[in-house]
Amino acid sequence: MILKIRSFILNLQLPSSGMVSAGLAVLLVLMQSSCGVSVNYSMSGTSTSAKTISITEFYNNTDLGQANMGQTFTNQLKNYFIQNSSIAVVVEEGELQMEGEITDFRLTPIAPVSTGDPNAINSASSTRLTITVKASYLNTLDETMSFKDKSFSFYKDFPNDQNFTDVEEQYTRQIFERIVNDIFNASVANW
Numbered sequence: 001m002i003l004k005i006r007s008f009i010l011n012l013q014l015p016s017s018g019m020v021s022a023g024l025a026v027l028l029v030l031m032q033s034s035c036g037v038s039v040n041y042s043m044s045g046t047s048t049s050a051k052t053i054s055i056t057e058f059y060n061n062t063d064l065g066q067a068n069m070g071q072t073f074t075n076q077l078k079n080y081f082i083q084n085s086s087i088a089v090v091v092e093e094g095e096l097q098m099e100g101e102i103t104d105f106r107l108t109p110i111a112p113v114s115t116g117d118p119n120a121i122n123s124a125s126s127t128r129l130t131i132t133v134k135a136s137y138l139n140t141l142d143e144t145m146s147f148k149d150k151s152f153s154f155y156k157d158f159p160n161d162q163n164f165t166d167v168e169e170q171y172t173r174q175i176f177e178r179i180v181n182d183i184f185n186a187s188v189a190n191w
Helices: 002-011 017-035 069-084 164-187
Strands: 052-055 088-090 096-113 123-139 147-159
Touching (some): 069 088, 069 164, 096 147, 096 164, 147 164
Antiparallel strands (some): 123 147
């Protein structure tokens, strides 16, 4: 049955994209009812019925990085929840609760370049900035969805001809964007 429907779709030629969208929607309903498949999707971007989340400030427990890194990360995380879900961020006692810390801020030389001289020290042409955040998430409505001390990490490579202090804030924000997205997906999006 599914192969027949697939063949029908591949041979179908409709004049407008609106008709194609309508046709695909009807087809999905037919396939869902004929195959016994159930799909749940929330337009809020979350898979929870919670209405509130409290996020305590993530502390910077690294030796490197900007002094306000914890506050910057916390604000990015709160803003992401506000912009990408219908969950309200509250100061404390949210139905969902999150806390954590920045545990690693590391610069690592990568892409070594040989000088050709066996007595000379080889250098790297690039450096990798890696940031790791450890988060704990409590879902008071469904504790099976909670996690404790889960690490999220991402990195950014850059050429050594760039002055790191000139790009540190920009690269830190880019890495935070990826980590915030991963935390959101692991917690309320349940990916």
